[in-house]
Amino acid sequence: MTALAKIIRVEAKLFLRDPVGMFFAIAFPALLILVLGLAMPGIREPADELDGRLPLEVYLPITMTLAIATVTMMTLVGVVGSYRERGILRRLSTTPVSPTALLVAQVAVNVAALLVACGLAWLVAATVFDVPPPGNAVGFVLAFTLGASAMCALALLVAAVTPSARASMGVGQLIYFPMMFFAGVWTPGPQMPDLVRKIADFTPLGAASLAVQDAWAGSWPTLLHLAVMVAFTVVLGGLAARYFRWE
Amino acid sequence: MPVIEVRNLRKQYADQVAVADVSLSVDEGEIFGLVGPNGAGKTTTVECIEGLRTADSGTVRVLGLDPRRDRAAVRQKLGIQLQESQLPDRIKVWEVLDLYSSFYPHPADWRALMDELGLGPKRNTVFAKLSGGQKQRLSIALALVGNPSVAILDELTTGLDPQARRDTWELIRHVRDRGVTVLLVTHFMDEAERLCDRLAVVAAGRVVAVDTPRNLIAGAQVPGVERPTLEDAILSLTSARSI
Ligand SMILES: Nc1ncnc2c1ncn2[C@@H]1O[C@H](COP(=O)(O)OP(=O)(O)O)[C@@H](O)[C@H]1O
Numbered sequence: 264m265t266a267l268a269k270i271i272r273v274e275a276k277l278f279l280r281d282p283v284g285m286f287f288a289i290a291f292p293a294l295l296i297l298v299l300g301l302a303m304p305g306i307r308e309p310a311d312e313l314d315g316r317l318p319l320e321v322y323l324p325i326t327m328t329l330a331i332a333t334v335t336m337m338t339l340v341g342v343v344g345s346y347r348e349r350g351i352l353r354r355l356s357t358t359p360v361s362p363t364a365l366l367v368a369q370v371a372v373n374v375a376a377l378l379v380a381c382g383l384a385w386l387v388a389a390t391v392f393d394v395p396p397p398g399n400a401v402g403f404v405l406a407f408t409l410g411a412s413a414m415c416a417l418a419l420l421v422a423a424v425t426p427s428a429r430a431s432m433g434v435g436q437l438i439y440f441p442m443m444f445f446a447g448v449w450t451p452g453p454q455m456p457d458l459v460r461k462i463a464d465f466t467p468l469g470a471a472s473l474a475v476q477d478a479w480a481g482s483w484p485t486l487l488h489l490a491v492m493v494a495f496t497v498v499l500g501g502l503a504a505r506y507f508r509w510e
Numbered sequence: 511m512p513v514i515e516v517r518n519l520r521k522q523y524a525d526q527v528a529v530a531d532v533s534l535s536v537d538e539g540e541i542f543g544l545v546g547p548n549g550a551g552k553t554t555t556v557e558c559i560e561g562l563r564t565a566d567s568g569t570v571r572v573l574g575l576d577p578r579r580d581r582a583a584v585r586q587k588l589g590i591q592l593q594e595s596q597l598p599d600r601i602k603v604w605e606v607l608d609l610y611s612s613f614y615p616h617p618a619d620w621r622a623l624m625d626e627l628g629l630g631p632k633r634n635t636v637f638a639k640l641s642g643g644q645k646q647r648l649s650i651a652l653a654l655v656g657n658p659s660v661a662i663l664d665e666l667t668t669g670l671d672p673q674a675r676r677d678t679w680e681l682i683r684h685v686r687d688r689g690v691t692v693l694l695v696t697h698f699m700d701e702a703e704r705l706c707d708r709l710a711v712v713a714a715g716r717v718v719a720v721d722t723p724r725n726l727i728a729g730a731q732v733p734g735v736e737r738p739t740l741e742d743a744i745l746s747l748t749s750a751r752s753i
């Protein structure tokens with residue numbers, strides 16, 4: 264346990280020493296909210312099609328799921344792919360500590376970064392644009408955590424089955440863009456066409472996005488979305504554990 | 511009981527036979543060298559001993575344990591320097607030593623080790639900014655930081671300047687004097703001659719001779735050479751086998 268705690272601490276330090284990665288992971292969601300709020304016409308006016316809520320209030324949880332996708336499909340996939348390619352996981356496997364500990368540490372550090380990033384985004388939305396807090400805070404935390412877990416599992420699976428760091432990054436991006444579509448980045452809230460929503464229900468990021476939006480709007484995430492996220496976490500995580508190559 | 515015992519080891523990658531038939535045994539407290547040309551199968555042999563690769567056939571015992579089946583127990587007592595491996599670019603020298611020492615039940619004092627390997631002035635330098643020789647010394651330090659009873663070092667001094675090589679030999683002798691058994695892979699003849707108590711000469715995946723450097727030289731028969739060196743002796747043993 265002390266070894267794992269130490270690995271997490273060192274990985275956190277390494278994360279903080281990478282200015283570009285840190286900017287994208289931590290500052291990006293808050294900046295996106297700031298830019299959207301200031302530049303997009305009508306985003307701060309209560310909208311009839313949203314039952315009188317601010318469009319920005321719908322965009323905030325979507326931005327948070329976007330952050331989940333970025334941190335998992337870009338940062339996590341990239342780091343794990345390069346750790347394998349450079350023999351860092353193999354080096355660790357020569358010690359009494361399993362290289363799995365390094366994967367656990369990476370997940371922990373990236374999820375922590377996500378929480379900070381989303382906290383910041385919410386702080387900006389609340390202070391600058393008067394966006395109210397989540398209607399169902401417990402539901403929100405539940406949906407966000409499960410969504411992040413499902414996407415971490417997917418990231419580890421991508422890193423597990425791709426032969427090189429480049430391939431990992433490529434596949435990560437290939438998954439990233441369509442996922443953003445299902446997360447509702449271009450068709451927020453009720454504007455999502457029915458068919459897209461039906462598919463989104465069954466994708467990890469789509470389910471996360473819809474669940475987080477529901478919780479933000481004050482209701483509980485649906486059982487379907489929670490089940491989809493749990494299933495992806497268990498199945499993809501299990502496959503990743505089984506097929507992970509350390510070198 | 512030998513500390514390392516390998517019997518009829520065989521390992522093939524796809525259609526390339528890397529190790530055809532290797533048997534050797536390393537006694538407690540000795541510095542045992544594995545020498546031979548590039549591609550002879552030295553790295554593959556030590557990686558099977560380390561449990562990083564599964565042999566196709568043959569048996570390997572380290573301290574009487576099977577390095578794959580008794581992985582956890584072997585890992586605690588075995589220090590490994592890989593021929594090639596890197597660390598994260600932004601990790602500092604002291605951080606990686608501190609981190610790796612926390613993996614072992616009875617670690618060495620990493621600060622002393624850092625100084626012994628001349629890395630003290632670089633303690634706050636990140637890995638990417640180290641020179642090749644400094645990275646190599648850090649890699650040696652990591653192999654020793656767990657206070658192992660057995661150390662396996664692959665290409666110990668490759669990339670080091672002459673002074674650093676001599677300092678490293680001195681360090682390895684100190685480590686041995688503390689009772690550590692050392693298996694090292696090298697293709698430097700001066701290193702093999704000055705540092706190793708015994709050598710196994712490997713060619714084309716087979717052990718062609720095991721003896722002390724002195725006896726290998728004494729037994730060498732090299733036509734046209736009056737006083738053969740260790741290099742002459744080993745070349746004459748391996749040239750017949752290489753393609
Ligand atoms: N991972 C691998 N995959 C395929 N062939 C390999 C691999 N590693 C080594 N080889 C081949 O096995 C042979 C022995 O290699 P190696 O054990 O590295 O020798 P040495 O360390 O003596 O130079 C070489 O022909 C090498 O090309």
Ligand SMILES: [Mg+2]
Pocket residue numbers: 552553554593
């Ligand atoms: Mg080699």
